[in-house]
Amino acid sequence: MDAGLNTGCATEGAGRRVVIAGGGYAGTTLAVKLAKAMRPDDDLEIMLIEPNPCQQALSELDLVAVGPPRPEFCELWHPTVFKDLPVTVCYDRVDDVRAKEHVVLVGPRDGEKREVGYWRLVIATGAIAFVPPVPGLAEHAVTMWSVADAQELQRRIEAQFRIAARLPDAASRRRALTFVVVGGGATGIEIVGTLGQMLPKRMRSFGLDPADLRVVLVEGRPDILYDLPQSLREKAKRRLARLSVELRLGSMVSAVEDGLLKLADGSVIDAPVLVFCGGAKADPDAIGWGLEADPSGRLVSGPDLKVPGHDDVYAVGDVAAFRDPADNRTLPMLAQFAIREAEHLAESILREARGEPPEPFHPHMHGEFVSIGPSWGVGWALRWHLTGLPAIVMKRLTYALYWWIVGGIPLAWRRTREMLAMQR
Ligand SMILES: Cc1cc2nc3c(=O)[nH]c(=O)nc-3n(C[C@H](O)[C@H](O)[C@H](O)COP(=O)(O)OP(=O)(O)OC[C@H]3O[C@@H](n4cnc5c(N)ncnc54)[C@H](O)[C@@H]3O)c2cc1C
Structure with missing residues (x-):
């Protein structure tokens, strides 16, 4: 851990301590909003517990995977975001919740834990990639839910480039340069689209002919992007x-098996590089914390975002089923x-603090x-x-x-410049 980080995981009794487990989109937004809106007489103390000092740029993983190599890619650095805000950031993980005692246990999975008491607890620990039990899938496919996943895909792409560059005949080069993405939801389509657009350019820089490239999308359902209207799906195709x-x-x-993807209809596709974007599941640790979960494993979050049966515990973001x-x-x-x-929860917690x-x-x-x-x-x-440039502008x-x-403006400006540089 960087010695410069604030690792204030205080364990003394809490007055009105709001403990936020997870510093992703939900946890970070909540901590910032609450810190900016609270008044001294609210008597609140905000503690964010998050193992990583850098929030990963999940929505740009396609660019991390296919773009030029770089060591890490951060949505934002927590020490920078919280440097002038009354938020204690504890760079550790929540290991367990003892809701009856109003404490969380903080510490490594196999190491010593500390008790941290709370007045309100917010669980915002997100989700992980879900891989179904298809033989060979988990062993051979890369998932796409972290910067490490995207860097692994980048490593595999470049390894195939080096192999293909040594192959004398076009048929074996084309086999070596086949990239298969499974999953026609938003994540799979974003990856496959970026592979389709950016790989030809990257291949040229390796001395390869883009005519040897093959990119395949496999989807179990009859169409892609089911969340979008039909007319937009057609444009996407x-x-x-x-x-x-x-x-x-x-x-x-x-x-x-052996670089081959076998389909239920008996056909087989060369898949030296396989990306699986078939789904996600809520943080599996949170399921063990004795709180009510829905059949998919997400924590039940009631109309006011509270976990049923616990007036002082909230669940938000991917981990929560609202x-x-x-x-x-x-x-x-x-x-x-x-x-x-x-954002809504920040208002609710302030309302509760004010009776x-x-x-x-x-x-x-x-x-x-x-x-x-x-x-x-x-x-x-x-x-x-919207389609084309206006849609991509809206997304950015x-x-x-x-x-x-x-x-604020400094972060928005810096990150926008970084993102534009990645797209070049
Ligand atoms: C490739 C990809 C592309 C996406 N693109 C989009 C998009 O374009 N638009 C969109 O709206 N959504 C997109 N999403 C979905 C979006 O990223 C998630 O919905 C969002 O990250 C959910 O926010 P969250 O705060 O619930 O979880 P996260 O942002 O995942 O944050 C969870 C945090 O909890 C921390 N944590 C986990 N366990 C513990 C623990 N035990 N103790 C303490 N901390 C813990 C983690 O380190 C993490 O920082 C995309 C997702 C992926 C994977």
Whole structure:
């Protein structure tokens, strides 16, 4: 751990300590909003518990994987964001929750733990990639849920470039340069689109001919991007066709072995590099903390974002299953909901500190954008459907909004410049 980091994991009795487990989109937004809005007479102490000093740039993993190599890629650095705010950041992990005693246990999985008491506890520990029990899949595929995953994909891509550069015949080069993505949701489409757009350029820099490249998307359902309207899905497919991405829709994966992807219909695809983007599941540790979970393993989050049966415990973001009262459907795992839940929760905690009850949360989806390659997107906002450059601009603006919420203009400006540099 960097000696310069504030590692203030105080264990003394809490007055009105708000403990936030997890410093991703939800936890960071909540800590910033609460710190900025609280008054001295609210008598609140904010403690954010997060093992990493850097919030990973999950929504830019495609650029990390296919773009020029760089050591790390951060959405933001917590020590910078919290340097002037009354937030104690404890760079550690929550190991357990003892809700009856109003304490969390903090410390490494196999090491000594410290008790930290809370007045309010917010669980915002996110999600991890889910890989179904298909033979060979977990062993051979790269998932896409962390910068480490994206760097692993980058390593495998470059290894294949080096192998292909030594192969004399075009057929074996094409086999070595086949990249397969499984999963036609937003994550899979963003990865496959970036592979389709950026790999030809990267291949040239390795002395390879882009004509030898093959990029394949495999999806079990008959279509892609089910969250988008039909007309936008068609545009997305036309864009993928222009990038020469082969679509294998309605194809279930049955096994992976020896660089081959086997499909349930008996066909086989060369897959020396395989990316699995078939789903995510809530932080599995949180399930063991004795709180109510839904059948998918997400912690149940009631109308006011409280965990049922615990008046002082909230769950927000990907780890939480919040049902939208408008249609009774559980909110999808999206940063935009994690951020909005956190903003609402900051108000609720302040209301409670001032003796008022929290208000129910009413989510609204204002839009959704998916990039297909770094310079083209598809999506909607309010009642407008957008494609191409306007859609990608809208998508990047949503990131800039987050950076502005947590770090003001300096962070928004710096991160925007970094992102533009990655796309070159
Ligand atoms: C490749 C990819 C692309 C995406 N693109 C988009 C997009 O374009 N738009 C969009 O809206 N959403 C997108 N998402 C989804 C979005 O990233 C998530 O919905 C969002 O990260 C959820 O925020 P969160 O705060 O709940 O969890 P996270 O941001 O994952 O943060 C969870 C934090 O909890 C910490 N943590 C975990 N366990 C513990 C513990 N025991 N103790 C303490 N801390 C812990 C973790 O270190 C992490 O920092 C994308 C996701 C991926 C993987």
